[in-house]
Amino acid sequence: MKKSILIVVMAIAAAACSSTKTENKTDGTDTTSVQAQATTTVDLFDKEWKLKELNGKAIVLDTTxxxxxxxxxxxxxxxxSGNGxxxxxxxxYKLKDGNNIELSEGGATMMACPNLKIESEFFEVLKQVRSYRIENNSLLLDNEKKEAVxxxxLSK
Structure with missing residues (x-):
């Protein structure tokens, strides 16, 4: 009887240790949440990405x-495709090794608007893009020096 109780206790202890190892890394972070984040990674395609910064400066849109x-x-x-x-x-676009990307100009409408400064800068920046990275819900377009331009x- 004592033997069977000892075996059951050891089995429970082993199961508990096994469960703890899969839940926690040695640094104490929860691996299940890390795995969940990895599976919900946002990809680049077929999503609307709204412009928030150009050359490190937040854009401010006016009513025009x-x-x-x-x-x-x-x-x-x-x-x-997009809008300025x-x-x-x-x-x-053409994807290359790693996260390198080549953007090619197509066409654009030529409507006259009162404030084209941000739009013009956006179009110029797109010509400089050589790679991209996605961090959380942000798409960063980098120049040849790996600087975010x-x-x-991600539009919600």
């Missing part, structure tokens, strides 16, 4: 903007 500046990467056709705040635009956030 017809739309919020944004960008969409269409996965199937390797095309991109006044004019719509389109183009194509634009920050966009």
């Amino acid at each position: 903007f017809k739309k919020e500046p944004h960008l969409v990467f269409h996965k199937e056709k390797e095309q991109l 705040g006044c004019n719509s635009f389109s183009g194509s 634009a920050k966009l956030e």
Whole structure:
């Protein structure tokens, strides 16, 4: 009888230790939440990314903007589309090794709007993009020096 109780106690202790090892890393962080975050990683494609910063400065939109500046990467056709705040635009992209990307100009509407400064800067920045990274719900477009030239956030 004592033997069977000892075996049951050891089995329970082993199960508890096993459960603790899968729940916690040696640094005390919960691996289940890390695994959950990894599976919910946002990808680049078929989502509207709204422009929030250009060259490290937050953009401030005024009431003359017809739309919020944004960008969409269409996965199937390797095309991109968006709006600079006044004019719509389109183009194509090509993914390369790592997170390197090449953006190609397509076309844009040519509507006259009172404030084209942000739109013009956005279009110029897109010409400098060489790579991208996604951090949480933000898309960072980097130049050849790996400096973020634009920050966009996932539209909700």
